Amino acid sequence: MTFRAPEDLEKSPSLEQLVRWRRDVRRFKRDPVPQALIDRLLRLADLAPSVGNSQPWRIVSVNSPEKRAAIVQNFETARQRSAEVYSGDQADLYNRLKLAGFDAAPVQLAVFSDRGAMQGHSLGRQTMPETLDHSCACMVTVLWLAAREAGLGLGWVSILDPAAVTATLDVPANWKFVGYLLIGWPEEEHLDPELERHGWQPRTPFEARYSEVGLQGATPGQDTGSDGTAIQNGCVTLVGAGPGDPELLTLKALRALQSADAVLFDDLVAKPILDYVRPGAQMIDVGKRGYRKSCKQPDINAQMIALARQGLRVVRLKSGDPLVFGRAGEEIAACKDAGVPLSVIPGVTSAQGAAASLKVALTNRDHARRLQFITAHDRRGHLPADIDWSAVADRAVTTVIYMPKRTLAELTEIALTHGLDPKTPALAVANATRPDEQVFISTVGAIAATLGAAHPDGPVLVMIGEALRYATARDAADQAGVVLSALDVLPELT
Known part of the structure; x- marks a missing residue:
């Protein structure tokens, strides 16, 4: 030897x-x-x-x-x-x-x-x-x-x-x-088995094969919720699907989709992403559609927990990043209260996807040293009453507005009264990173009218701030007339 x-x-x-x-x-x-x-x-x-x-x-x-x-x-x-x-x-x-x-x-x-x-x-x-x-x-x-x-x-x-x-x-x-x-x-x-690599059956969480004996009211292979109810070794994973382009899924998100027993997905999740879910998994549409009949959050929480208690690997699939205006806090709290194992896989949020698609920097050493995300509607669908308008009007910040369709005109009007320059560059992006992506180049003073006239389908976000000014003009050479009249600036020549 x-x-x-x-x-x-x-x-x-x-x-x-x-x-x-x-x-x-x-x-x-x-x-x-x-x-x-x-x-x-x-x-x-x-x-x-x-x-x-x-x-x-x-x-x-x-x-x-x-x-x-x-x-x-x-x-x-x-x-x-x-x-x-x-x-x-x-x-x-x-x-x-x-x-x-x-x-x-x-x-x-x-x-x-x-x-x-x-x-x-x-x-x-x-x-x-x-x-x-x-x-x-x-x-x-x-x-x-x-x-x-x-x-x-x-x-x-x-x-x-x-x-x-x-x-x-x-x-x-x-x-x-x-x-x-x-x-x-x-x-x-390869580090991953061929069967896993080709989507036959990925590895499942360690917790699905580990249990302890001696917990009062539980049997081997079970955990107990805060109410003492015995639950199987299921789990819930909140997964960010990204803004729409399937290639923006993280590897961790892909593995979660290919090992899921049940997937609860939002209405805004791009359909091509659903093709990556393991064949045979339960597919449950729980989309919360604005101003239309939709699933209630407490019902979604209850369904997640019920499936996990059956011993299933449950994926809660959300557009963008679940931690950014995705109601993740409510679902995390519900799982913790129920004693259901939970993990979170972040996704590329829509702001990042839209900015990358347009090659627009959201921060700039000279023009934007802060970046803020705000939502344009509250629980009732109205403009939130607690927006910090001085922060929105700050010339040194880039503001990304999520879900602005219904309240954008009111939001920009109030922002202007708080000192925001009406000629501040504004970009509206519908269906960011998807094949039907639409981009609208305007100013804060005109963006609401521009978006209202176009009435685009699908999710929309609006970006405003001085950091967008020259980048916008440079990347929209084919729309030079619109840029020059809207932004009052000449494109930089290189």
């Missing part, structure tokens, strides 16, 4: 890295693996723990082309049979997935559990005979980690008929088939 040199030990991956790299590999290079390396890994795996020190694993190296071909045929038959249990999108995805790497893996091992093993004097097997098989799984795990440490990949094929494998390899009848292992140099490196 060979050992690493002292200088190489410093380069060894940590245990955590090995565990994270332990991925089921199905894409191998055809390069051979030195037999000495395989021998070393197998001897290392042979040190794995086993019940009663029974070491029940039996490993068969399958080298014969005829035997390998029979195993491949076994796999194809079992794969086709398994496909019959799926339907719709799940069936399509199953048929597209690469579920084995027989075509390239240079090393192929069949692992069996010897149910007749005498070693260990049957210690522990009188009460739990299945621990022999569990011991074999421990051995495979050690082999898996050892292979990753050596730079190899390992795939565990389970879509096989055990009886046919036993017959093909002509092993004793009391050997129970555990799994068929493929080993080789991986074609590519």
Whole structure:
């Protein structure tokens, strides 16, 4: 057996890295693996723990082309049979997935559990005979980690008929088939499993598999809410969908959508984003539509909690960032009061998406040293009574106004009476970052009339401030006439 040199030990991956790299590999290079390396890994795996020190694993190296071909045929038959249990999108995805790497893996091992093993004097097997098989799984795990440490990949094929494998390899009848292992140099490196990467089934929260015993009124696998009601290990995640462009979703948001059991989504969430939700998840429209019949917030809170108490992974999907005018505070409080595990995944808020789309800086060292977001309506749909008008009129601030359609004229009129220059640049953006995005370039004194005449559909926000002045003129060269008359400034030439 060979050992690493002292200088190489410093380069060894940590245990955590090995565990994270332990991925089921199905894409191998055809390069051979030195037999000495395989021998070393197998001897290392042979040190794995086993019940009663029974070491029940039996490993068969399958080298014969005829035997390998029979195993491949076994796999194809079992794969086709398994496909019959799926339907719709799940069936399509199953048929597209690469579920084995027989075509390239240079090393192929069949692992069996010897149910007749005498070693260990049957210690522990009188009460739990299945621990022999569990011991074999421990051995495979050690082999898996050892292979990753050596730079190899390992795939565990389970879509096989055990009886046919036993017959093909002509092993004793009391050997129970555990799994068929493929080993080789991986074609590519990934931290996430292929099944997760392609949307079959992402990892679920750790809390879904961890429980404590001893909580009064609860049973194992359950938590209790503040009212003492037992709840399953479900959870709620508030997810920001961004302003509309699906490519602005964060990786964390994407993973949450692909692992959700139920998604409660707002009316403003762009429809293409819903296509990223895991097939089979419950889709529940809880949109709060302005000035029309819509879901009430208490009802949404109750539905989230009820689904989580069924043990489901619930995603509350909101346009933009849930923490910016998204009523996240009410939903966070409701989950905490109910004792439901909750996490928040922020999103790109509409102001950021609109500004990026227009290439407009919201702050500027010379013109805007503050940035503020305000909402143009309160709980009743009226202009809020507590707006700080002196802050809105400040020439050194950029103000972004959310949900301004109904109250913009009143808002700008009051802002002007508090000293805001009517020629201050103003931009209105409808459906920011989406294919039907509309931009309206104007001034504070005219933006309400401009927006009212256009009457755009979809979510709208308005940005006002001196920081927008030259950027607006520069980025709207094709609308130079509008810019010159509205802003009274010449575009900068470069």
